[in-house]
């Protein structure tokens with residue numbers, strides 16, 4: 001068995017090693033040399049969402065019989081080539097549906113309610129310092145505007161003798177007032193009320209926080225995962241609409257034959273379809289603009305569903321309200337422009353990443369391989 005992806009789960013590796021001779025392709029330095037020496041003995045490939053079996057690899061493995069993927073998505077497997085060669089293909093449907101749908105809802109809540117930012121606020125100790133927010137702002141005002149304050153006070157004392165007089169009746173000449181203000185500022189700063197930009201950010205997210213219940217949710221792909229997301233969002237009283245290639249007769253949600261129309265008519269747009277040549281960049285500039293500055297994009301499908309540079313510029317320019325992303329175009333490389341944006345939540349492709357589901361996925365991968373080699377029906381066949 002050739003595992004083409006980095007080992008996705010220790011249990012899977014342990015179980016494969018118990019039953020088969022396992023080659024971990026990812027950690028083999030000279031892959032060409034390895035394939036030359038071992039190609040005849042490789043009868044199965046195990047891959048996942050990051051690496052599967054492309055045409056080139058399939059071509060190099062003359063005795064390949066089965067590709068068993070530790071994923072439901074099949075976009076890393078050349079299905080046409082497998083079909084042509086009579087190679088069986090299996091994946092891991094259903095067992096991961098709930099986790100991915102849960103995560104999609106989690107992303108919606110995290111983006112709208114700014115959960116990650118709030119967590120960072122507490123961990124950084126800013127919550128405690130926040131008690132001094134007003135005082136610090138006064139200090140910052142005086143520090144930044146001390147010239148204006150001096151000029152204004154000087155001006156007032158010239159044109160308004162009453163004011164000057166009242167300061168005078170307090171027994172405080174204007175010069176003393178300036179010095180007192182400066183001493184006050186220095187005292188505040190020196191006792192550790194650190195002036196930093198987080199105060200402005202706190203204000204921003206307090207303003208930017210939005211509710212989830214009742215927001216309209218548009219879903220691209222109403223398959224196992226899309227439908228599970230819809231059911232969950234319904235419980236939050238969200239009106240649901242969707243786009244697929246053909247309208248479903250068995251659901252009551254509103255159907256849009258075009259993605260742009262769907263985007264223009266929802267507040268949260270979720271990508272949950274399969275990645276194919278047709279759905280690559282299904283989220284493009286036109287769709288993003290239709291979703292608009294108050295819209296939120298959630299991607300739990302695959303990175304290439306989204307034209308990533310377009311998404312980044314829309315978020316940076318404020319043409320899109322926010323995004324919750326579990327997947328990226330070139331994982332694990334995430335556009336750094338997104339790191340500073342507080343209306344964005346970034347996850348390292350963990351849609352199915354729970355202990356329970358990863359074990360069920362591993363059992364399916366192993367069960368399919370065993371079934372194949374024992375000439376039994378495959379558990380979850382694709383081809």
Ligand code: NDP
Nearest residue numbers: 073221222223224225244245246273274278300301351352
């Ligand atoms: P399903 O096969 O059940 O659903 C796929 C959906 O995609 C169908 O509703 C299909 O509808 C739709 N679809 C296919 N082609 C198009 C198209 N051209 N335009 C619009 N819709 C289309 O798959 P799952 O729900 O189980 O999984 C969906 C995807 O989620 C996977 O392919 C995978 O990429 C991703 N995923 C991500 C995970 C993560 O960790 N983030 C984990 C697991 C899956 P129709 O055929 O009617 O057009």
